[in-house]
Amino acid sequence: MLSIKNLQAKVEDKQILKGINLQVNAGEVHAIMGPNGSGKSSLASVLTGRENYEVTDGEVIFDGKNLLELSPEDRAREGVFLAFQYPIEIPGVSNINFLRTALNEIRAYHNEPPMEAKEFLRLTREKQKLVEFDAKLTNRSLNEGFSGGEKKRNEIFQLAMLNPKLSILDETDSGLDIDALRIVSNGVNKLRSDKNAFIVITHYQRLLEYIVPDFVHVLYDGRIVKSGTKELALELEEKGYDWIKEPATTASVG
Amino acid sequence: MAKNSADILEEYSDKEYEYGFVTDIEMDIAPKGLNEDIIRFISAKKGEPQWLLEWRLKGYEAFLKQPDPHWQNFEFPQIDFQDISYYAAPRTKAKYKDMNEVDPELIATFEKLGIPLSEQKILAGVAVDAVFDSVSVATTFQETLKEHGIIFSSVSKAVQEHPELIQKYLGSVVPYSDNKFAALNSAVFSDGSFVYIPKGVRCPMELSTYFRINSGNTGQFERTLIIADEGSYVSYLEGCTAPKRDENQMHAAVVELVALENAEIKYSTVQNWYPGDKDGKGGIYNFVTKRGVCRGANAKISWTQVETGSAITWKYPSVILRGDHSSGEFYSVAVTKNKQIADTGTKMFHIGKGTKSRIISKGISAGEGQNSYRGLVNVGSKAENARNFTQCDSLLIGDRCGAHTFPYIESKNRTATIEHEATTSKIGEDQIFYLNQRGIDTEKAVALIVNGYAKEVLNQLPMEFAVEAQKLLSITLEGSVG
Numbered sequence A: 001m002l003s004i005k006n007l008q009a010k011v012e013d014k015q016i017l018k019g020i021n022l023q024v025n026a027g028e029v030h031a032i033m034g035p036n037g038s039g040k041s042s043l044a045s046v047l048t049g050r051e052n053y054e055v056t057d058g059e060v061i062f063d064g065k066n067l068l069e070l071s072p073e074d075r076a077r078e079g080v081f082l083a084f085q086y087p088i089e090i091p092g093v094s095n096i097n098f099l100r101t102a103l104n105e106i107r108a109y110h111n112e113p114p115m116e117a118k119e120f121l122r123l124t125r126e127k128q129k130l131v132e133f134d135a136k137l138t139n140r141s142l143n144e145g146f147s148g149g150e151k152k153r154n155e156i157f158q159l160a161m162l163n164p165k166l167s168i169l170d171e172t173d174s175g176l177d178i179d180a181l182r183i184v185s186n187g188v189n190k191l192r193s194d195k196n197a198f199i200v201i202t203h204y205q206r207l208l209e210y211i212v213p214d215f216v217h218v219l220y221d222g223r224i225v226k227s228g229t230k231e232l233a234l235e236l237e238e239k240g241y242d243w244i245k246e247p248a249t250t251a252s253v254g
Numbered sequence B: 001m002a003k004n005s006a007d008i009l010e011e012y013s014d015k016e017y018e019y020g021f022v023t024d025i026e027m028d029i030a031p032k033g034l035n036e037d038i039i040r041f042i043s044a045k046k047g048e049p050q051w052l053l054e055w056r057l058k059g060y061e062a063f064l065k066q067p068d069p070h071w072q073n074f075e076f077p078q079i080d081f082q083d084i085s086y087y088a089a090p091r092t093k094a095k096y097k098d099m100n101e102v103d104p105e106l107i108a109t110f111e112k113l114g115i116p117l118s119e120q121k122i123l124a125g126v127a128v129d130a131v132f133d134s135v136s137v138a139t140t141f142q143e144t145l146k147e148h149g150i151i152f153s154s155v156s157k158a159v160q161e162h163p164e165l166i167q168k169y170l171g172s173v174v175p176y177s178d179n180k181f182a183a184l185n186s187a188v189f190s191d192g193s194f195v196y197i198p199k200g201v202r203c204p205m206e207l208s209t210y211f212r213i214n215s216g217n218t219g220q221f222e223r224t225l226i227i228a229d230e231g232s233y234v235s236y237l238e239g240c241t242a243p244k245r246d247e248n249q250m251h252a253a254v255v256e257l258v259a260l261e262n263a264e265i266k267y268s269t270v271q272n273w274y275p276g277d278k279d280g281k282g283g284i285y286n287f288v289t290k291r292g293v294c295r296g297a298n299a300k301i302s303w304t305q306v307e308t309g310s311a312i313t314w315k316y317p318s319v320i321l322r323g324d325h326s327s328g329e330f331y332s333v334a335v336t337k338n339k340q341i342a343d344t345g346t347k348m349f350h351i352g353k354g355t356k357s358r359i360i361s362k363g364i365s366a367g368e369g370q371n372s373y374r375g376l377v378n379v380g381s382k383a384e385n386a387r388n389f390t391q392c393d394s395l396l397i398g399d400r401c402g403a404h405t406f407p408y409i410e411s412k413n414r415t416a417t418i419e420h421e422a423t424t425s426k427i428g429e430d431q432i433f434y435l436n437q438r439g440i441d442t443e444k445a446v447a448l449i450v451n452g453y454a455k456e457v458l459n460q461l462p463m464e465f466a467v468e469a470q471k472l473l474s475i476t477l478e479g480s481v482g
């Protein structure tokens, strides 16, 4: 589904991504971990087409298409979804109106007619239930005055509504209380299928107990320096990142 | 325009043209220039009574004495008042033979606004079949209004048919000497709307100029007078969301509203005149004096405006709150882009006890547009417990535009409560990207954000009008980001 080869990118003349390689297939969940500032959110930004990042080398193929050539909205319409680490507030724009616009824009891209109001309402109810999202929040202005946790849950609600192929969750777990973490994870698990894939960026192994990944990658200084299975997350929890930061030394001493 | 108007067009399309507002004056145009003789000529053409001619002449005298306004936040354009023709008989002939002759850009905008073809023709000034003539639609409205004793006609006609009302109220809210442009308007006003709602009558429909002016050509010096007698109610719509191309560069209109005891007037405007090209060339200067007076207790006047057009917009719809417990409202969205300038706001004069006013102003600036809010809240010594709330927001799109606020507060009564809130925000790249990431392109994203921002004002408009105003905002701001 997604194939990233030697992806390099900079922002304001600072090289952030220094050659990322990653292959994600349908049905898989990949976790990306790594210390603060290592480039995790940057990778998400480059994949979704944020303007201030300049790709300097490499390629990204998504479902046979060159993702880097598409506009941000077309990437979204192709089925790439980012649950933001810091969701933005948009005053005055109702959550529901926003979602309907988004959904219908995506449908239009695939030559489908706008969803009928009744059907949209039904879908909204269904997904609200699935991710246990407070109906009151649905009618409020988009993220305006939402608590940190509510914003994160809204991201997952949107994900459920838009039904993307590839979902990137950027630290969706941080800021969630224990119950919310369980609810959100359950939601994601219910949305998992053999047709979609997830990239889960997190600092905590705890999340990966709920959303069990097929692979765990460690991003450090703009590169994926280690990949493994879910056991790698446990190891990181125990030892921290130091042993990975200097892979050469570790190896020779080891 | 409103969907129901389209239905009505359809419904009455087979009715014969019977009578309407077009009185049969021979096509005529006065030579350019402004002097007493021209004013006498205009008055004579209209068959006006002596008192009205004298009133016009007093307006002219006041105009000559008044200096150009100097306090606004823009350089005042040089206007050659002698280079304007002050009288042209109403245009009864169509400008174009068919739609093919109309500027395709204009048609494209009509399409985007979803205006039916029959109405597009009327708005663009294309010859329409007699069956589509808006005059016949107006006629059917007239019959309903008559049943309620409501008068809705041109001012010229009202001068002939209801001289006592005109003499009593004309200039009673905006005197001929009020300001330079009001004085000019008093001297040479061409025509406009007259509305009278009798005691206790709730006007059963939105009154709209759209149905009164048959060619969509509003004229340069319009004069509107609306009187709501005791306990009555009226909602009046001025303008149209469709773009107005107009050869007249300067417009100086006057609107006067009179609400008697327990009466309510809701006045909504959508102004979409030609703003000029990207460099601001050719746009319209819109200098309007709008004022309402709540004469009796518990009267209410509410102004709602959506201003998107004109090169310069210069207007301050105001309310004089004379009756005890009367209230005034002002809801405004003003958009400026390219080189457009808007200097707009309101004045609320609290004279009676317990008077209330509410001001919600939303400025939107894009490109190199300059947007100023200028508002006055004046509380007189007798206005015990007067209250005002002002919310004044500015939204910036891009970094070459400007927003300015000039709130003035004058209070002579210590029991008054005056609240003022102001915010300035910018459409952030982060917001746009967030919406992009959900599949919404940048144009739509801006439209979504802007309509959200202006919602509080748009909600004041009658439902159908609000939907169109929303579309209009989106179209106006097309291409202003990125």
Ligand SMILES: Nc1ncnc2c1ncn2[C@@H]1O[C@H](COP(=O)(O)OP(=O)(O)OP(=O)(O)O)[C@@H](O)[C@H]1O
Residues within 6 Å of the ligand: A011, A012, A014, A016, A034, A035, A036, A037, A038, A039, A040, A041, A042, A043, A052, A085
């Ligand atoms: N606009 C920018 N200008 C300069 N540096 C930037 C910019 N955006 C990101 N960076 C830098 O890029 C690096 C990677 O940031 P990124 O947000 O991708 O880290 P992260 O791995 O997501 O960290 P965290 O775990 O704290 O979320 C950081 O050093 C950050 O300061």
Ligand SMILES: [Mg+2]
Residues within 6 Å of the ligand: A040, A041, A042, A085, A170, A171
């Ligand atoms: Mg991050």
